[in-house]
Amino acid sequence: MRWLISLIIVAVLAVALALAGRYDPGYVVLVYPPWRAELSFVSFVLLLGLLIGGAYMLARLAIATLNLPRTVRERKARKEAERQNADFTEALAAYLEGRFKEAEKIAAKLVGEPRREMLARVMAARAAHESRAHARRDTYLVEAKDNEKPLAALYAEAEARLGDRDFPGALSAIEAGKILAPAHTALQRLELKARQQLGQWDEVLRLAEQLGKANALDETTLALTRRAAHLGNLKRRTGDGKGLAEYWKKLPSGEKTHPSVALEAAEAFAASGDADAAVGIIEDALNKSWDEGLAARYGHYIGKAPLAQIQQAEKWLVSHPRDGALLMSLADLCAHEQLWGKAQSYAEASIAVAPNVDGHLALAAFKEQSGQPGEACAHLRKALELCHGAR
Template sequence: MRLLFWVAILFGGAVGLALFTQFNQSNLVLFYPPYRVELSLNLALALLLLAFFVVWTILGTARHLSEMPARAAAYRERSRMNRAQAALRESIENLFAGRFARAERTAREAQAWPEQAQTAALIGARAAHRMQETERRDAWMAQVTDPEREQARLVSMAELLVDARDAEGALETIAQLQAQGARQIHVQRIALRAHQHLKNWTEVLRLARSLEKRNALHPVLALRLKQLACEALLEERRHDVQGLQDFWRSLSTDERRAARIAEPAARYFAALGRQDEARKIVEDALKVNWDSRLVLRYAECAEPGRALPQIQQAEKWLTQHPVDADLYFTLGVLCLGEKLWGKAQSSFERALKYADADLQRRLRVRAHLALAKMFEETERPEEAQRHYRESAILAA
């Protein structure tokens, strides 16, 4: 539609010009003594228009020639920028592909364009780090001086330091980030690894909880880290009753019910003479996580002469786990402590019956030894000798 409009205007102008020149009888006379030049007005207008186009062409050509050096410089700059951008892309691809020497070389080529020189330096630093070239890595990082790229430099440096097992250096770098107000999830992951290397279990537990809450850590990994931290922190407090109680109360319900956390906690509480607390820990954990370590630990939570409630609880569990060899062994130990010889003997014998010959060999050895000691106490030496012999054979 627009094209038709301009074609109509062009044809209208042509018709108007033709009519103007046909009916225009005017003349133009130029006096330049002693000369007199007489021209038709149409010819004068045509010559004037021609002169305008000639002058315009000459001026345009002169301007174009004067701008040629600047145009050539701009072309060279564009070519250099395009080559640098291509080198930066190639450097990133080589880094991801594991070709670290080529990545470092192309990163150096990408620095030909100053605008991306410091970005290329970050890539070069990572490539040098992968080749374990610490000095070159630090030299690359030293080139990143732009305040806008300071955060990228610090995060990258912290990650590379913790990867090189320089946990203290990584934490110092993270402290600089946090001083600037940075609280990214990725930085917390790096800090978690650094604290894990340094065995700062309090911080490991705090960061694992924080990352798990934000779905930034796989639940299995978060649970494993929390278990490691709790095991270490429980061990640190194993001789301090108050400290052990305070730390145990600080744990969440899910953490207290984890077998790897509840088992050492029950052991330490029992060792400090807090059998009731140890028993509650094991019973609460077994409600949601049936674990052989907790079942075997339950026997140590009994006070001498007061194990009847635990025997009753073990018998209740047997209705749910009728072929659990660990549970029968625990029940036998509890009955042995209360001198219920017949029940203890039947429990140990059932433990031997249901225990796997390969996977629970240690349990079978302990059951034979427990039977041997029981028969010694009840003055049945022949049977005691038989079980001692069986335990020795299994242990060998």
């Protein structure tokens, strides 16, 4: 298009000069003693134009000659960049297609622009990791981290360390990455996994809240992560009655009555010497929502008022008359209070609902205590059969 416009302009000028030469009687005299030259005005203009054009072309030629070395270098650099781009594209295609050894081979040799070279080393490291060549992977990661902005290398290293179950190493890479990108959601997700494996539950809770606010965790995963952190913190505080009570006080009420949390808390309080707290936790959870696992553990915690526990369990029995776990808990509570007749009745009712090892063992003890060794042996055999059947 530009050449067409130039051609039109030249044609217009030529026509204008032709018309001017036809109707313009003017002329130009050039005097340089002893010489004198006369020519028409149009001829002078044409000659001047040719001189200017020639000078321009000579100047362009001189500049091109002087710039020739730089032009050659730029052309070589451009070709090299094109080759590197093609190699990078080929390495990326090989990696995405699962040709990891080929991807590593190409990416490991790429040099040139620092950022692209760093990305190529990261790709080589990931490909080596897929090939289980961990030594080469680590070498590539070290090379990649020499870049001014090695975030991609640090992220790849964190993933690799997690895959190797080197959780402190993963956290080290993550912390370095967070210096470059403090609010990097993907890094936070990796950090969450590492801290879960290390049992750093307070940090897990903090990260879960951050990821929840960023919509990086769905509601179900967020709830499960929080619950796992609460369970871990409760278990970690077992034996520390004061710390356990303070932590339990801060928990949301909805979490306190969840069966798994209530059971872990009850175990922790009982192990810390506070059976009354364990009993109260189980009662609160069962009053809100029935759970056979909690009902089964209720008889294991003997508080300061075991008779009140028996009364509470018998109230539940009205609503859950065929709950074998509750019947067995009642048998345990009655045995603790030496209410042997009731204890035996509840144990028999428990195995009538569903044969279970605890019920038969309890009945074996009752029969032996009452001088019935034959029946005691029969219950022991049934308990043993149930154990073998469970395997």
